[in-house]
Amino acid sequence: xxxxxxxxxxxxxxxxxxxxxxxxxxxxxxxxxxxxxxxxxxxxxxxxxxxxxxxxxxxxxxxxxxxxxxxxxxxxxxxxxxxxxxxxxxxxxxxxxxxxxxxxxxxxxxxxxxxxxxxxxxxxxxxxxxxxxxxxxxxxxxxxxxxxxxxxxxxxxxxxxxxxxxxxxxxxxxxxxxxxx
Numbered sequence: 735x736x737x738x739x740x741x742x743x744x745x746x747x748x749x750x751x752x753x754x755x756x757x758x759x760x761x762x763x764x765x766x767x768x769x770x771x772x773x774x775x776x777x778x779x780x781x782x783x784x785x786x787x788x789x790x791x792x793x794x795x796x797x798x799x800x801x802x803x804x805x806x807x808x809x810x811x812x813x814x815x816x817x818x819x820x821x822x823x824x825x826x827x828x829x830x831x832x833x834x835x836x837x838x839x840x841x842x843x844x845x846x847x848x849x850x851x852x853x854x855x856x857x858x859x860x861x862x863x864x865x866x867x868x869x870x871x872x873x874x875x876x877x878x879x880x881x882x883x884x885x886x887x888x889x890x891x892x893x894x895x896x897x898x899x900x901x902x903x904x905x906x907x908x909x910x911x912x913x914x915x
Contacts, residue, residue, distance in 0.1 A: 738762075741798070748802055793818050827868055834864035859888055 739755050742764075746753045756763040764778045794815065801811035825833070838860025842848035848856065866880055 745798065745802060749808065787823070789824055790818055790821070830868065831861050831864050835861040859884070 739757055742753070742755050742762075752767045752769055754765045754767070756765075760781055762780045764780065766776045766778070768775065797806075797811050797814045797818070800806045801808055806814075835857040837857075839853045839857030842853040842856035843850075846852075863880075863884060866884075870880075
């Protein structure tokens with residue numbers, strides 16, 4: 735979470751707000767307490783789909799900085815954050831799938847010394863995973879289970895292919911599965 739809880743705590747200290755935070759993978763639970771104890775605490779849930787958006791990150795940091803340094807009010811900052819959260823995504827579906835393919839294609843030879851064919855398979859697998867993630871939307875449980883199952887299947891297929899090609903160098907499939915996965 736990139737120390738987001740520390741940033742939230744520092745912002746609350748700066749603004750003299752008493753608050754507590756619980757962070758999960760895609761959910762932040764905020765509990766604001768009344769310093770006098772006159773009114774009950776307020777609980778807020780912030781849920782965002784999993785993913786990385788550097789544009790939203792940069793815009794959110796700009797709003798955070800502006801509120802902390804009193805360039806805008808907290809109410810204006812909240813309005814700007816809602817606008818950032820409701821902003822349409824920059825890239826379309828096909829561009830995301832293309833980026834996923836290119837990422838898998840590029841990582842394979844650079845990170846794992848894979849061949850051109852390995853790169854094509856890695857790119858296709860990465861694009862397939864992106865398609866499933868886009869089809870399932872915000873269903874984090876399904877996506878997580880699919881990622882682990884897909885990884886296991888791809889690893890098994892890769893190991894079996896490796897065994898078929900290099901069977902004279904390895905005696906047992908279990909050794910390769912443990913070492914390579």
